[in-house]
Amino acid sequence: MGVVEKIKEIEEEMARTQKNKATEYHLGLLKAKLARYRAQLLEPVGKSGGGGTGFEVQKSGDARVALIGFPSVGKSTLLSKCTHTTSEAAAYEFTTLTAIPGVLEYEGARIQLLDLPGIVEGASQGRGRGRQVVSTAKTADLILIMLDATKSDEQRHLLEIELDAVGIRLNKKKPDVVFKRKTTGGITLTTTVKLTRTDERTIRTILASYKLHNCDVMIREDITTDEFIDVLIGTRKYIPCIYVYNKIDAISLEQVDRLARQDHTVVISAEQDLNLDYLIERIWADLGLVKVYTKKRGAHPDLADPICLRTGATIEGVCNGIHRSLTTNFRYALVWGKSSKFAPHAQKVGLNHPVQDDDVVSIFTK
Numbered sequence: 001m002g003v004v005e006k007i008k009e010i011e012e013e014m015a016r017t018q019k020n021k022a023t024e025y026h027l028g029l030l031k032a033k034l035a036r037y038r039a040q041l042l043e044p045v046g047k048s049g050g051g052g053t054g055f056e057v058q059k060s061g062d063a064r065v066a067l068i069g070f071p072s073v074g075k076s077t078l079l080s081k082c083t084h085t086t087s088e089a090a091a092y093e094f095t096t097l098t099a100i101p102g103v104l105e106y107e108g109a110r111i112q113l114l115d116l117p118g119i120v121e122g123a124s125q126g127r128g129r130g131r132q133v134v135s136t137a138k139t140a141d142l143i144l145i146m147l148d149a150t151k152s153d154e155q156r157h158l159l160e161i162e163l164d165a166v167g168i169r170l171n172k173k174k175p176d177v178v179f180k181r182k183t184t185g186g187i188t189l190t191t192t193v194k195l196t197r198t199d200e201r202t203i204r205t206i207l208a209s210y211k212l213h214n215c216d217v218m219i220r221e222d223i224t225t226d227e228f229i230d231v232l233i234g235t236r237k238y239i240p241c242i243y244v245y246n247k248i249d250a251i252s253l254e255q256v257d258r259l260a261r262q263d264h265t266v267v268i269s270a271e272q273d274l275n276l277d278y279l280i281e282r283i284w285a286d287l288g289l290v291k292v293y294t295k296k297r298g299a300h301p302d303l304a305d306p307i308c309l310r311t312g313a314t315i316e317g318v319c320n321g322i323h324r325s326l327t328t329n330f331r332y333a334l335v336w337g338k339s340s341k342f343a344p345h346a347q348k349v350g351l352n353h354p355v356q357d358d359d360v361v362s363i364f365t366k
């Protein structure tokens with residue numbers, strides 16, 4: 001039996017099994033099995049297969065945002081509106097056949113916006129170019145799931161399933177679980193909270209099914225069985241996502257209102273230029289970018305031209321944001337703001353010092 005059939009068999013068994021306390025443990029086992037087979041499905045077949053790889057577009061700018069959606073929802077129209085790049089848009093499906101990058105400039109940030117081919121149901125299982133598209137989504141710092149507001153709401157769920165199947169977890173934090181493999185000593189399982197959505201027996205069964213007989217597991221959050229499996233698999237990507245409903249010019253105000261009230265959702269019309277400024281604001285906010293102001297010795301900080309960096313960026317990033325040569329000639333930096341441990345006074349720091357939003361930085365060179 002091939003992997004696809006095995007997956008189908010497990011899914012059928014799971015559908016047949018009633019969900020209750022008595023079956024929780026058996027279902028956990030099935031889920032673990034399912035996750036293993038799914039992972040196999042995504043492994044590249046042979047050397048030339050490359051099933052798991054995305055499009056080869058160089059990352060550039062401060063962050064990457066990927067446009068994911070069914071054909072003809074308006075992805076290319078949006079790219080052409082928000083960037084200086086033109087991506088062909090047309091009324092027929094699969095107009096876009098490859099990844100097209102554009103640059104979105106906002107608040108001193110240069111954000112790479114990636115237009116991608118439309119995907120169909122089953123994309124993650126290798127149908128069409130879909131697998132390449134969902135693999136590219138994995139490289140994004142933010143995913144825009146683009147939906148046609150005139151079409152049924154089911155599209156949203158179908159896309160989530162495709163992204164979930166390649167290990168992308170949307171708008172979720174990594175589960176707070178510490179997992180350490182060991183060579184001996186058996187399993188030490190500690191929990192710092194009461195587990196209400198899974199239980200120790202299920203966790204132990206899953207560990208056994210992965211042949212993990214020696215490890216430390218510390219669970220610090222009320223996780224589900226699925227989340228525990230994600231931790232074991234370890235390659236999950238936790239990516240923020242905005243659901244973008246396009247073509248609101250073609251639906252009633254009541255419908256627009258209903259869509260706009262959903263979480264993580266922005267409603268737009270790419271063609272009619274409706275609400276695009278708000279979408280860009282939301283993209284910037286959800287990327288969690290950090291703005292840093294530079295200051296020359298004896299002068300006031302330059303508030304007009306901040307440097308934009310990713311959360312977690314360091315002084316080295318600030319240097320590169322000003323000029324490449326600064327890193328080579330770097331002596332030390334002074335920082336004022338949240339990242340200074342002597343705030344409100346400055347701290348003298350090196351290249352590895354992480355900066356925070358609204359910091360002011362002075363660089364001193366040789």
Ligand SMILES: Nc1nc2c(ncn2[C@@H]2O[C@H](COP(=O)(O)OP(=O)(O)OP(=O)(O)O)[C@@H](O)[C@H]2O)c(=O)[nH]1
Pocket residue numbers: 069070071072073074075076077078088089090091092093094095096097116117118119246247248249250268269270271272
């Ligand atoms: N009514 C309306 N139509 C739109 C809007 N945005 C795009 N369209 C139309 O939708 C069709 C598809 O647009 P595209 O930008 O090619 O869509 P796409 O998602 O890139 O399509 P593929 O590349 O084929 O996947 C075109 O006929 C556009 O004119 C909008 O805001 N309102």
Ligand SMILES: [K+]
Pocket residue numbers: 071072073089090091092093094095096
């Ligand atoms: K199209």
Ligand SMILES: [Mg+2]
Pocket residue numbers: 075076077087088089095096115116117118
């Ligand atoms: Mg397109």
